[in-house]
Amino acid sequence: MRQVIEFELNGQEVSAAVTGGQTLLDLLRDEFELYGVKEGCGAGECGACTVIVDGLALTACIFPAREVEGASVTTIEGLASAQGELHPIQESFVNQGAVQCGFCTPGNVLSAKALLDENPSPSEEEIRVAIAGNLCRCTGYTQIVEAIQDAAGRKS
Amino acid sequence: MSHQGYVGRRLPKADAKDKVTGRAAYINDVARPGMLHAKILYSAQPHALIKRIDTSKARRLPGVRAVITGEDIPDIPLGFKQDNRPLKKGKVRSTRDEIAAVAAIDPEVAAEAIDLIEVEYEPLPTVFSPEEALADGAPLIHESDARGKPNKSNKLKLPWRLNCGDVELGRAQSKYIAQGTYRTTWVSHCCLGTSGVIAEFDLKRNLTMYSVTQIPFLAQNDYLGALRAMGLSDSAVRVKCQTIGGGFGSKLDTHCYEFIAILLANATGKPVKIQFTREEEFLAQATRQPTVMEISQGCDHQGKLTFREVHMLLDNGAYTSWGATTPSVMMVPISSLYQVPNVHFVAESVYTNNLYAQAMRGYGNPQATFAVESNIDQLAEEAGFDPLEFRLLNANQSNTLTPQEFKITTCGASDCLEEVKKGLGWQAHKKAKAQGKNKSAEKACGVGVASLIHVGGGARVYRSDGTGMIMKLDDFGKLKVFTGAVEIGQGIETVLSQMVADSVGVRIEDVDIVAHDTDICPWDVGTHASRQAFVTGNAACHCGRALRSKVFELAAAQMEVEPEDLDMRESVIFVREAPEADGERVPLAQRGDSLPLAKVLRKAHFAKQGEMVVAETFYDPPNEMLDKEFKGNLSCSWAFGATGVEVEVDLKTGHVTILKYLAAHDVGKALNPMLLEGQIYGAAVMGTGFALSEEVKLNQGRVVNGNFLDYKLLTALDKVPVTPAIVETLDSAGPFGAKGVGESGCVPVAPAIANAIYDAIGVRLSDLPMTPEAVLAALKERFPDA
Incomplete structure (x- = not known):
């Protein structure tokens, strides 16, 4: 059964017809063509599909699409300006070498954003907790943590 | 060459902006018009005859476009020993065996159809360890070899045997001898982007593969072989690599799914996509090669190594990929880590009903180094030496020839050990330990070190170790660089841009790397063996020189000087300030005259009989193929390093925490320190996972932990506090002095940690991974009364 939901997606009011079993990941990728939402495991274990729903970073691959009714959803596509001006966190990821293969990057950036929106000057431990659900096989996390510290420093 | 100084700078990755914004298109994000989706049926049995496959229900499912089994396809032998087939016919040999596949309008329909395929098996006796597989009367996994010759046992016809000097003499000369048996297990690459491909034929029957391969040109050759078997001998193959979500060796072979x-694309006439799930990635992506390693080494009364002997047994799994060839690189540390005059190494691969193995970061070197470096610590203790001083005493040196005939030119091995000693506070720790200050009732601390040697200048493992490059300047001074190199996240496109800009003398913003397409880019053997920065860098130096000469010829005519009077920096061509000696040649009036590159190019282009500037080169490093005795200078540059760690072992839980981690690397020259550090950090954590937590668990040949909850990849909470120490030895064979570094950081981690655990608790762990359970069990065995 399809159900029409309305929600805010990257700052714009949108609506979509969703089915009960549809995940937020499928909705965002298939319907809105937001391919920055990555599927790394399909089981909520790797964090590549992380998006922000009402300020909380969560894994879209196991989140029911219809649950975003009335919510505000931010994907990686919602961070930079249309002209390509990067969000400070994205800028820090670029400049601190936090990106290698890049598959985990959108998820890590969004987990960082949810953290910094809530806690503008987190400790290293708090940063590591915030990205604990975002697996990365390339970087060993060091430069990701440094990028988030850098972004926090520049914002505050 | 121009001294602009792009090389050596901490420049961000060229593709980082696309990746942080979600714009980069991975195979997961790519679709073709009319594309079908395919799923694969894997065997339910580890070893069985296929009595019957009934696909009729699957074929009738709406939305299904094709169903194929091993019966429907031509014979396409795959793998290093040609013992594998895309779909198995008649018999399955492991639970990863592909036996049928469905193409359908979407992945869900394809998956549903897979569930409708009925297979009747007749189970056969199984073997799940190499020891069992070698036992008398063990069932044969393969009844015959690729040529149809009957097999007498499960042993692969692939003997690895290296003999240097006289091991028995070395043994006789030894005052101290240490021996041990070490084991490593199945480890998955765990690329965050799962494997995938789209195969598409055009109406001329030419094939395009939208791919994630690390070896586009070797893959092209493999695909052409398949097309010949399919009766498409005149077809061409184009491989287009997408943005790749991690490599680490997993994409160094062509795999059944491709x-x-x-x-299926041939059967349906439509583009067909296969995208692995994570579960499939654990099951059907081949692993790191597991090993059983018996080692003994000796030294004389002064502590000088006298011999090293290693016997290895390798679980080959049911089919042969690159795993069976990893002894070719295992030989590197076995023969040439430290100066050891007499070496004997034998490795045997054995078929079992387990998963099969392939290349993974370090290509066997991390496994072999685990045995060598754990055993070096045993020997140092036996002989009464501090383990770090013992290593310094035996360390490799510049301008030496190793027993396997590797010519070591530059060598920073001792410098790296000294960095570890200093950075880790080695002596302070040893002093504290002597006073018993390193442990309490709950916790014990220890330090450990291990060194590495790895190929640093590519490796001739294929007839050509070469790489082609084309440089093309346009009317506006933009420089397109066509390379066969594959970017798998390591940053080659960035480091190459830096080297190109400095080689040619152009602004780095004007350099654009064109890669990932076999139709457009010149041949390259592949992204492996830490070779890309080295080989493409050298190609860039050669090609850049040729391009500069062409530019200077054109500019000289326009400026009415001689080409050798010209130089170029930041895309501006200028007349050199002539040195005193030949100061006469350039008229004073012209000294310092300059023209923008773009202007010179346009003038040359639009002149009568105009010309455009293109240069090309094919660089093949002077690396030797190993001879019949497995000797020869495999790589024209050798990379060295040492890793030191301080660990804390929780005596109640067995948990190991890394308190300090010093990674010293002789990289020749740091081309981009930020990306270099990224390689070192990432390799350190991957190596720590190999050491402490990672294992694909098999039960009767079945993967029981094929997900990220049960397969323990390190997370950001498992902090590995890596401090890189960069040693620059400026190797004259390398571009700007650089050596390869991509794999090195992974090599010495496990033995460094094992040695530190031993230092902390007096228990030697010889099997990986060293999980808390394993540490506790070893403690209990060693101290039953504690």
């Missing part, structure tokens, strides 16, 4: 996509 050929299944080709077969």
Whole structure:
């Protein structure tokens, strides 16, 4: 059964017809063509599909699409300006070498954003907790943590 | 060459902006018009005859476009020993065996159809360890070899045997001898982007593969072989690599699923995509090669190594990929880590009903180094030496020839050990330990070190170790660089841009790397063996020189000077300030005259009989193929390093925490320190996972932990506090002095940690991974009364 939901997606009011079993990941990728939402495991274990729903970073691959009714959803596509001006966190990821293969990057950036929106000057431990659900096989996390510290420093 | 100084700078990755914004298109994000989706049926049995496959229900499912089994396809032998097939016919040998595949309008329909395929098996006796597989009367996994010759046992016809000097003499000369048996297990690459491919034929029957391969040109050759078997001898193959979500060796072979996509695309006339799930990635992506390693080494009364002997047994799994060839690189540390005059190494691969193995970061070197470096610590203790001083005493030196005939030119091995000693506070720790200050009732601390040697200048493992490059300047001074190199996240496109800009003398913003397409880019053997910065860098130096000469010829005519009077920096061509000696040649009036590159190019282009500037080169490093005795200078540059760690072992839980981690690397020259550090950090954590937590668990040949909850990849909470120490030895064979570094950081981690655990608790762990359970069990065995 399809159900029409309305929600805010990257700052714009949108609506979509969703089915009960549809995940937020499928909705965002298939319907809105937001391919920055990555599927790394399909089981909520790797964090590549992380998006922000009402300020909380969560894994879209196991989140029911219809649950975003009335919510505000931010994907990686919602961070930079249309002209390509990067969000400070994205800028820090670029400049601190936090990106290698890049598959985990959108998820890590969004987990960082949810953290910094809530806690503008987190400790290293708090940063590591915030990205604990975002697996990365390339970087060993060091430069990701440094990028988030850098972004926090520049914002505050 | 121009001294602009792009090389050596901490420049961000060229593709980082696309990746942080979600714009980079991975195979997961790519679709073709009319594309079908395919799924694969894997065997339910580890070893069985296929009595019957009934696909009729699957074929009738709406939305299904094709169903194929091993019966429907031509014979396409795959793998290093040609013992594998895209779909198995008649018999399955492991639970990862592909036996049928479905192409349908979407992945869900394809998956549903897979569930409708009925297979009747007749189970056969199984073997799940190499020891069992070698026992008398063990069932044969393969009844015959690729040529149809009957097999007498499960032993692969692939003997690895290296003999240097006289090991028995070395043994006799030894005052101290230490021996041990070490084991490593199945480890998955765990690329965050799962494997995938799209196969598409055009109406001329030419094939395009939208791919994630690390070896586009070797893959092209493999696909052409399949097309010949399919009766498409005149077809061409184009491989277009997408943005790749991690490599680490997992994409160094062509895999069954790629050929299944080709077969289904051929059967349906439509583009066919296969995208692995994470579960499939654990099951059907081959692993790191597991090992059982018996080692003994000796030294004389002064502590000088006298001999090293290693016997290895390798679980080959049911089919042969690159795993069976990893002894070719295991030989590197076995023969040439430290100066050891007499070496004997034998490795045997054995078929079992387990998963099969392939290349993974370090290509066997991390496994072999685990045995060598754990055993070096045993020997140092036996002989009464501090383990770090013992290593310094035996360390490799510049301008030496190793027993396997590797010519070591530059060597920073001792410098790296000294960095570890200093950075880790080695002596302070040893002093504290002597006073018993390193442990309490709950916790014990220890330090450990291990060194590495790895190929640093590519490796001739294929007839050509070469790489082609084309440089093309346009009317506006933009420089396109066509390379066969594959970017798998390591940053080659960035480091190459830096080297190109400095080689040619152009602004780095004007350099654009064109890669990932076999139709457009010149041949390259592949992204492996830490070779890309080295080989493409050298190609860039050669090609850049040729391009500069062409530019200077044109500019000289326009400026009415001689080409050798010209130089170029930041895309501006200028007349050199002539040195005193030949100061006469350039008229004073012209000294310092300059023209923008773009202007010179346009003037040359639009002149009568105009010309455009293109240069090309093919660089093949002077690396030797190992001879019949497995000797020869495999690599024209050798990379060295040492890793030191301080660990804390929780005596109640067995948990190991890394308190300090010093990674010293002789990289020749740091081309981009930020990306270099990224390689070192990432390799350190991957190596720590190999050491402490990672294992694909098999039960009766079945993967029981094929997900990220049960397969323990390190997370950001498992902090590995890596401090890199960069040693620059400026190797004259390398571009700007650089050596390869991509794999090195992974090599010495496990033995460094094992040695530190031993230092902390007096228990030597010889099997990986060293999980808390394993540490506790070893403690209990060693101290039953504690």
